Amino acid sequence: MDLRAPEPGGPAVTRGHILIDDVVKVYDPEGAAVMAVDHCSLDIDAGEICMIVGPSGCGKTTLLNAIAGFHDITSGTILLDGAVLCSKERPKAEPGPDRIVVFQNGALFPWKTNLDNVVFGPVMQGKLTPKEAVDKGRAMMADAGLAGVELNYPGEVSSGMRRRVEIVRALMNDPKVLLLDEPYRALDSLTKSVMHEALLEIYYKNKVTIFFITHDLEEAIFLGHKVAIMTTRPCKPKKVLTVDIPHPRDYGVLTSKRFRELIEETNDAVHEEALKAFQAGEKEG
Amino acid sequence: MATRLNKILTSSVFWRGVISIVLFLVLWELGARSKQWMAPEYFAPLKAFLGALGFKKDYLPWIGVVPAPSAVLAAWTDVLTSAGYWTSWYMSFFRVMGGFIAAMLIGIPFGLALAVSRTAYGTLFPTFEVLRPIPPLAWVPASIIFWPTQELSITFVTFLGAFYTIVINVLGGARSIDQRYFQAAQSMGSSSWDIFRRVILPGTLPSIVVGSAVGMGITWEVVVAAEMISGGGSQAAGGGGGLGFFIWNSYVGGSYEQIVVGMISIGIAGYLSSELLRALGKYVTPWLRVR
Numbered sequence: 001m002d003l004r005a006p007e008p009g010g011p012a013v014t015r016g017h018i019l020i021d022d023v024v025k026v027y028d029p030e031g032a033a034v035m036a037v038d039h040c041s042l043d044i045d046a047g048e049i050c051m052i053v054g055p056s057g058c059g060k061t062t063l064l065n066a067i068a069g070f071h072d073i074t075s076g077t078i079l080l081d082g083a084v085l086c087s088k089e090r091p092k093a094e095p096g097p098d099r100i101v102v103f104q105n106g107a108l109f110p111w112k113t114n115l116d117n118v119v120f121g122p123v124m125q126g127k128l129t130p131k132e133a134v135d136k137g138r139a140m141m142a143d144a145g146l147a148g149v150e151l152n153y154p155g156e157v158s159s160g161m162r163r164r165v166e167i168v169r170a171l172m173n174d175p176k177v178l179l180l181d182e183p184y185r186a187l188d189s190l191t192k193s194v195m196h197e198a199l200l201e202i203y204y205k206n207k208v209t210i211f212f213i214t215h216d217l218e219e220a221i222f223l224g225h226k227v228a229i230m231t232t233r234p235c236k237p238k239k240v241l242t243v244d245i246p247h248p249r250d251y252g253v254l255t256s257k258r259f260r261e262l263i264e265e266t267n268d269a270v271h272e273e274a275l276k277a278f279q280a281g282e283k284e285g
Numbered sequence: 286m287a288t289r290l291n292k293i294l295t296s297s298v299f300w301r302g303v304i305s306i307v308l309f310l311v312l313w314e315l316g317a318r319s320k321q322w323m324a325p326e327y328f329a330p331l332k333a334f335l336g337a338l339g340f341k342k343d344y345l346p347w348i349g350v351v352p353a354p355s356a357v358l359a360a361w362t363d364v365l366t367s368a369g370y371w372t373s374w375y376m377s378f379f380r381v382m383g384g385f386i387a388a389m390l391i392g393i394p395f396g397l398a399l400a401v402s403r404t405a406y407g408t409l410f411p412t413f414e415v416l417r418p419i420p421p422l423a424w425v426p427a428s429i430i431f432w433p434t435q436e437l438s439i440t441f442v443t444f445l446g447a448f449y450t451i452v453i454n455v456l457g458g459a460r461s462i463d464q465r466y467f468q469a470a471q472s473m474g475s476s477s478w479d480i481f482r483r484v485i486l487p488g489t490l491p492s493i494v495v496g497s498a499v500g501m502g503i504t505w506e507v508v509v510a511a512e513m514i515s516g517g518g519s520q521a522a523g524g525g526g527g528l529g530f531f532i533w534n535s536y537v538g539g540s541y542e543q544i545v546v547g548m549i550s551i552g553i554a555g556y557l558s559s560e561l562l563r564a565l566g567k568y569v570t571p572w573l574r575v576r
Contacts, residue, residue, distance in 0.1 A: 068472065070468050095472045100473070101468065107463070109487070110572050111570070124475045153571070155573075173472075
């Protein structure tokens with residue numbers, strides 16, 4: 001069943017297929033040998049929103065860092081559209097504008113205005129002239145409801161707006177994949193629900209594959225085509241769920257019967273892992 | 286502008302500051318004149334008490350021997366017209382700025398080099414750390430021997446005062462830049478040079494500003510002491526040896542009012558330099574203004 005077919009806007013997405021194949025990551029293999037990711041396999045279709053759910057510190061971010069090229073893996077392979085990003089032979093992927101990370105606490109450059117942040121990528125890569133980048137940046141910001149704050153510094157706008165600026169900055173690079181690392185973690189639940197709809201709206205306009213890490217099950221089911229519930233350290237998919245609620249979605253989904261059923265179906269699995277993580281934490285502490 | 290002035294004049298913070306300074310001056314004046322108002326008979330018990338504690342009986346301890354602010358003001362108006370006083374200002378400012386600017390020009394690139402290059406850090410930092418604890422004033426004799434002129438040796442010592450602080454701040458600032466900024470810049474296709482120019486440099490600027498402000502303070506401390514020790518450089522010019530020498534000269538000449546004039550002058554000079562730096566700092570880090 002192709003879930004992306006009935007969505008509005010544009011041709012089907014043909015790029016951004018991620019194949020995580022039997023990836024293992026061991027920290028400090030000579031010494032403590034902590035296994036962070038354990039033979040993890042996951043297939044994320046092009047243009048899909050894949051939500052990775054797991055308790056804090058379970059190893060989700062390790063996986064994201066491997067895709068982004070910030071850290072190496074111990075064995076296994078990660079492919080992007082059939083090309084090897086990293087493998088046992090080449091443990092660390094090269095970071096690039098086709099895979100842009102939106103960080104947990106945000107990584108907008110505080111010394112640049114919002115607009116200067118947004119145009120950073122295309123100008124650095126020489127894809128656009130500064131003038132073209134500014135025009136495109138202004139248009140995209142306006143599209144994301146950010147008109148009027150272009151010349152403000154990130155420190156001058158709300159944290160919700162900062163997240164949106166950062167997503168726009170990421171999209172300006174025309175990436176195949178957006179890697180979001182608990183981007184809404186620090187936001188209050190009201191702002192969060194607004195941000196979810198804003199993200200979907202941006203997504204419907206710019207179809208990219210989204211790899212979204214969270215520990216919030218409701219967020220995961222509300223946003224995702226696919227929800228991968230991960231085991232706690234070492235990390236691998238415990239249960240992969242296809243969310244059969246059609247896109248476009250809005251906050252009304254949150255009260256729908258199907259949404260509650262899906263939560264019920266997965267809640268136990270998430271709770272079990274959270275409990276395990278908690279007990280492990282107690283032992284370590 | 287008028288509304289801003291109005292706002293200042295009606296703010297309680299401003300008036301609290303004014304009252305604080307006026308109160309300080311009044312107490313100082315009273316203390317300095319204690320010999321006069323303690324003359325009457327009914328202060329005898331207080332005098333006996335002071336005597337019992339081992340102080341001079343006729344006036345309050347410490348403050349009683351300090352020249353009164355009114356006397357200081359009188360002495361100040363006298364020296365305002367003397368060329369020597371203004372030459373002292375000029376000389377000290379010249380030395381401070383010379384040393385300070387040299388410290389910035391050498392210290393900032395040096396600190397950045399230590400931060401970005403492991404090799405530079407490994408080879409230069411140990412030596413730097415051994416030299417750093419040596420107080421700038423301990424360099425005065427060596428400096429007089431090293432440098433051909435008195436002027437250069439004083440400027441060199443003031444340079445040292447700011448140099449270490451600036452380097453340490455730049456190094457610390459560059460090191461504490463969040464890893465995510467580098468990762469983001471790298472993902473978006475920045476070269477090493479781009480990362481240096483667009484991440485490390487602006488990311489370190491706030492620390493450069495802080496380091497400079499602290500360094501400037503130390504520079505004033507050092508220049509005054511260096512002028513006193515080295516005899517003020519060009520004594521021949523007659524009181525043209527800088528504010529430190531001005532104080533020393535007043536002390537030797539027994540003009541206690543002028544000592545205080547010199548001290549307050551240094552206070553004002555230091556304050557002006559800090560304000561100048563603060564304004565410059567705000568100008569180069571506009572994103573910190575808005576919080």
